[in-house]
Amino acid sequence: MSDENPKDYASPACLAAEVAPDYFDPLATDPVAAADAARWRKAARAQLLAARGARDVQATDAAIADQLDRLLAQQFGGGPGLILAAYWPIRGEPDLRPWMARQSAAGLRIALPVVTAPDQPLVFRPWSPDAQMRPGRWNIPEPATTAQVLPQIVLAPTVGWDAGRFRLGYGGGFYDRTLAALRPRPYAVGIGLESGRLPTIYPQPHDAALDLIVTEAGFRP
Numbered sequence: 001m002s003d004e005n006p007k008d009y010a011s012p013a014c015l016a017a018e019v020a021p022d023y024f025d026p027l028a029t030d031p032v033a034a035a036d037a038a039r040w041r042k043a044a045r046a047q048l049l050a051a052r053g054a055r056d057v058q059a060t061d062a063a064i065a066d067q068l069d070r071l072l073a074q075q076f077g078g079g080p081g082l083i084l085a086a087y088w089p090i091r092g093e094p095d096l097r098p099w100m101a102r103q104s105a106a107g108l109r110i111a112l113p114v115v116t117a118p119d120q121p122l123v124f125r126p127w128s129p130d131a132q133m134r135p136g137r138w139n140i141p142e143p144a145t146t147a148q149v150l151p152q153i154v155l156a157p158t159v160g161w162d163a164g165r166f167r168l169g170y171g172g173g174f175y176d177r178t179l180a181a182l183r184p185r186p187y188a189v190g191i192g193l194e195s196g197r198l199p200t201i202y203p204q205p206h207d208a209a210l211d212l213i214v215t216e217a218g219f220r221p
Contacts, residue, residue: 037202041168048159048168048196052092055193063216064191065099068155071189071214072108076153080107085124085151085186088112088141093157094191101129111149113174114142121178123148151186154179156210158192161220165190165210166203179208187211192220 072079084103089095104110104127111124115137125143136142156175160168167190169175179188190213197220201207213220 034204037204040202041171044198044201045159045168045171049091051195052193055195057092057095060193060216061094061096064094064214065096067214067216067218068096068099068189071212071219072103075187078106079103079153081109082153083109083111083124083149083151084153084155085111085113086127086155087157087191089157090138090140094193096155096191100127104128109149111151112143113178115140115174119173119177121181122174124151125149150182154186154188155191156188158190158196158213160196160198160201161190161192161210161213162198162200163220164200164203165213165221166201166207167192167210168196168198168201173206176206176208180206189214191215 076082086096086100087093089097100110110127112127113122114125116123125145126147126149127143132144133141134144154175156167156169158167158169162168167175175188179185188208188210190210192213192215194215194217196215203209
């Protein structure tokens with residue numbers, strides 16, 4: 001399979017047409033398979049990012065916000081007093097900032113992730129609609145404070161996702177490291193698009209499965 005021109009998302013990382021998509025052993029450490037998976041992910045990521053612009057942004061983002069309201073009501077009693085880590089949208093990600101502002105006004109404590117160094121877990125800093133912001137790593141806005149909080153719920157934006165609740169992100173591994181490090185581990189919710197569903201992302205030993213995927217169409221447990 002060409003690294004630059006994958007035939008489709010269902011193609012496994014190697015021997016695409018000759019094996020079942022669920023053959024992949026997530027505990028495998030074979031370096032060749034890992035390299036093949038990395039190349040496949042890079043190609044899939046590029047295609048999914050390019051396709052993001054085709055959606056109805058306003059309708060999709062509103063639908064995801066509605067699904068998150070339903071999740072909070074059903075599983076967290078609405079969420080007042082809980083700390084929820086959201087994200088600042090980049091590269092066409094669902095924009096939940098209006099929802100974050102509404103939830104902040106309703107008593108949910110909102111935080112944003114901050115990258116402090118490469119290959120380190122994220123830290124979470126408190127956010128509110130009137131919070132002072134500053135440019136962080138890669139110029140992504142972050143709260144201009146040194147305060148840190150420990151969220152009970154983490155929203156992790158996805159480029160793609162699969163039925164095992166594994167997340168295809170941008171390749172930095174920040175959410176995987178963070179979920180592995182936090183104790184107690186927060187409830188991790190992937191925020192994705194229905195069009196981002198993949199048969200598998202070929203999970204590696206470092207990949208952390210999420211607890212739930214939320215898209216514009218509903219919950220994907």
